[in-house]
Amino acid sequence: xxxxxxxxxxxxxxxxxxxxxxxxxxxxxxxxxxxxxxxxxxxxxxxxxxxxxxxxxxxxxxxxxxxxxxxxxxx
Amino acid sequence: xxxxxxxxxxxxxxxxxxxxxxxxxxxxxxxxxxxxxxxxxxxxxxxxxxxxxxxxxxxxxxxxxxxxxxxxxxxxxxxxxxxxxxxxxxxxxxxxxxxxxxxxxxxxxxxxxxxxxxxxxxxxxxxxxxxxxxxxxxxxxxxxxxxxxxxxxxxxxxxxxxxxxxxxxxxxxxxxxxxxxxxxxxxxxxxxxxxxxxxxxxxxxxxxxxxxxxxxxxxxxxxxxxxxxxxxxxxxxxxxxxxxxxxxxxxxxxxxxxxxxxxxxxxxxxxxxxxxxxxxxxxxxxxxxxxxxxxxxxxxxxxxxxxxxxxxxxxxxxxxxxxxxxxxxxxxxxxxxxxxxxxxxxxxxxxxxxxxxxxxxxxxxxxxxxxxxxxxxxxxxxxxxxxxxxxxxxxxxxxxxxxxxxxxxxxxxxxxxxxxxxxxxxxxxxxxxxxxxxxxxxxxxxxxxxxxxxxxxxxxxxxxxxxxxxxxxxxxxxxxxxxxxxxxxxxxxxxxxxxxxxxxxxxxxxxxxxxxxxxxxxxxxxxxxxxxxxxxxxxxxxxxxxxxx
Numbered sequence: 001x002x003x004x005x006x007x008x009x010x011x012x013x014x015x016x017x018x019x020x021x022x023x024x025x026x027x028x029x030x031x032x033x034x035x036x037x038x039x040x041x042x043x044x045x046x047x048x049x050x051x052x053x054x055x056x057x058x059x060x061x062x063x064x065x066x067x068x069x070x071x072x073x074x075x
Numbered sequence: 076x077x078x079x080x081x082x083x084x085x086x087x088x089x090x091x092x093x094x095x096x097x098x099x100x101x102x103x104x105x106x107x108x109x110x111x112x113x114x115x116x117x118x119x120x121x122x123x124x125x126x127x128x129x130x131x132x133x134x135x136x137x138x139x140x141x142x143x144x145x146x147x148x149x150x151x152x153x154x155x156x157x158x159x160x161x162x163x164x165x166x167x168x169x170x171x172x173x174x175x176x177x178x179x180x181x182x183x184x185x186x187x188x189x190x191x192x193x194x195x196x197x198x199x200x201x202x203x204x205x206x207x208x209x210x211x212x213x214x215x216x217x218x219x220x221x222x223x224x225x226x227x228x229x230x231x232x233x234x235x236x237x238x239x240x241x242x243x244x245x246x247x248x249x250x251x252x253x254x255x256x257x258x259x260x261x262x263x264x265x266x267x268x269x270x271x272x273x274x275x276x277x278x279x280x281x282x283x284x285x286x287x288x289x290x291x292x293x294x295x296x297x298x299x300x301x302x303x304x305x306x307x308x309x310x311x312x313x314x315x316x317x318x319x320x321x322x323x324x325x326x327x328x329x330x331x332x333x334x335x336x337x338x339x340x341x342x343x344x345x346x347x348x349x350x351x352x353x354x355x356x357x358x359x360x361x362x363x364x365x366x367x368x369x370x371x372x373x374x375x376x377x378x379x380x381x382x383x384x385x386x387x388x389x390x391x392x393x394x395x396x397x398x399x400x401x402x403x404x405x406x407x408x409x410x411x412x413x414x415x416x417x418x419x420x421x422x423x424x425x426x427x428x429x430x431x432x433x434x435x436x437x438x439x440x441x442x443x444x445x446x447x448x449x450x451x452x453x454x455x456x457x458x459x460x461x462x463x464x465x466x467x468x469x470x471x472x473x474x475x476x477x478x479x480x481x482x483x484x485x486x487x488x489x490x491x492x493x494x495x496x497x498x499x500x501x502x503x504x505x506x507x508x509x510x511x512x513x514x515x516x517x518x519x520x521x522x523x524x525x526x527x528x529x530x531x532x533x534x535x536x537x538x539x540x541x542x543x544x545x546x547x548x549x550x551x552x553x554x555x556x557x558x559x560x561x562x563x564x565x566x567x568x569x570x571x572x573x574x575x576x577x578x579x580x581x582x583x584x585x586x587x588x589x590x591x592x593x594x595x596x597x598x599x600x601x602x603x604x605x606x607x608x609x610x611x612x613x614x615x616x617x618x619x620x621x622x623x624x
Contacts, residue, residue, distance in 0.1 A: 049128070056124065
């Protein structure tokens with residue numbers, strides 16, 4: 001009986017250890033994934049910002065005026 | 076036994092004597108830093124169009140000291156970054172910095188992720204400032220240095236608000252240097268606040284467009300134009316020429332960086348006459364119907380005020396309105412004499428001459444209005460027609476905004492609001508409604524709607540006449556004082572025109588000032604010839620755009 005108890009305690013102890021390690025690596029993995037998603041979101045935001053700036057460069061009054069002048073000259 | 080003692084001793088040594096060293100070595104292996112730099116705030120025009128914004132760019136760089144075979148690395152990197160391998164190889168081999176050689180700046184993330192797989196190649200992220208409108212509002216917006224510090228214009232004045240605050244994240248990293256756990260964060264990352272200006276990019280474009288044509292036509296040295304809303308003091312457009320492209324500041328003459336409307340002073344000439352007339356009417360030293368004898372063009376006060384002549388021809392008896400229409404210097408000198416130095420000085424001071432307007436741009440100067448006790452007979456007869464006083468274009472514009480606003484005080488401003496990253500207004504910069512009258516409303520109304528409107532209908536400002544709106548205005552052709560001797564240059568002038576419309580209820584006031592138009596071209600050099608057509612076009616396009624009937 002006492003041998004069985006001993007095995008059971010060792011088994012539980014090992015299981016808890018494995019579970020703790022597993023929890024810890026899951027935590028690390030999730031943290032990394034969160035960082036990766038944040039980086040990805042930031043990248044997408046920046047790409048959007050770049051496109052917005054590109055668009056602003058095309059539709060601002062100065063650019064439109066230049067294009068109108070150019071087309072008038074071409075005509 | 077000895078072995079156990081030796082082992083125990085070694086353990087004790089490692090645990091207690093070398094504890095600090097190994098703890099730090101261990102932490103150093105696991106710790107990873109990430110510097111977070113804030114995004115600089117945007118600068119927007121009054122309709123939300125971007126005048127300046129920051130965006131991230133990736134710099135692909137090489138670390139020459141760790142690259143063994145530059146040729147192999149270059150050949151591997153070349154197809155990824157779409158550059159010649161020989162160029163990359165040259166960059167690596169000729170680098171003066173063994174730790175960093177810039178290969179390419181890009182916004183393409185695929186190129187960056189592929190590049191980092193090559194040994195000795197890295198990617199660095201940096202904020203880069205963009206000015207989508209280029210030259211259009213360069214003198215107002217200013218520019219930043221490579222490390223994102225404001226160096227001119229709004230960028231400099233509001234550098235603190237635009238900059239935000241940086242932070243540093245410390246992580247535990249795995250063997251691939253991937254962050255797996257946060258350790259601590261130094262500081263809080265706060266992106267810069269945004270600035271909303273009163274400038275309207277469309278009106279700015281009209282203004283720059285028209286001013287630039289005339290600036291080139293007349294081969295002028297410089298030119299300034301400002302458009303303002305007289306009721307609020309909001310600056311809708313402000314152009315200084317020559318200007319610059321904020322994306323290319325290295326090749327620009329630093330003189331072009333400044334906003335000449337607030338940093339350059341000059342003697343305004345006849346353009347100041349309506350202000351002196353308003354002061355005289357307010358003081359009651361003249362009335363609207365009385366006639367003043369203008370000495371047929373030759374007014375001489377030996378030892379008192381010297382000789383005063385007219386610009387072209389002499390005049391006899393003129394009313395105050397006719398003095399302004401014909402821009403009579405003698406008429407104005409006599410009005411100045413009636414006012415006396417104290418009242419004239421105090422009146423000009425109340426209109427804001429001799430002190431900064433308080434506009435939110437760096438480098439504004441006070442102008443020059445000497446104390447009344449230093450004035451002599453020359454001063455009291457010259458200042459009413461714009462000599463012996465130095466003003467900035469912004470001060471002149473403010474004075475005419477006061478007249479157009481029924482004599483009420485106006486404070487010009489350019490920053491409408493400061494907003495946070497969520498678009499919430501954190502600070503409303505619009506100045507409180509002005510209190511107090513500089514001149515009585517009926518005096519201001521008469522000067523604007525009667526006298527200055529007549530200048531455009533019958534006088535020197537005829538070229539500014541518009542069919543759809545009654546324009547009011549005043550021309551000014553000021554001589555430029557010689558720098559090396561007494562007197563004025565007979566070749567160099569400042570051609571100015573201040574105008575507004577509609578005269579009954581002014582929606583805008585425009586000031587155009589063109590410095591040193593080339594007289595030898597034979598196209599004219601006066602405010603009426605050079606500046607008034609520009610002001611008229613600006614008014615016409617702006618009022619049409621604003622939908623003013």
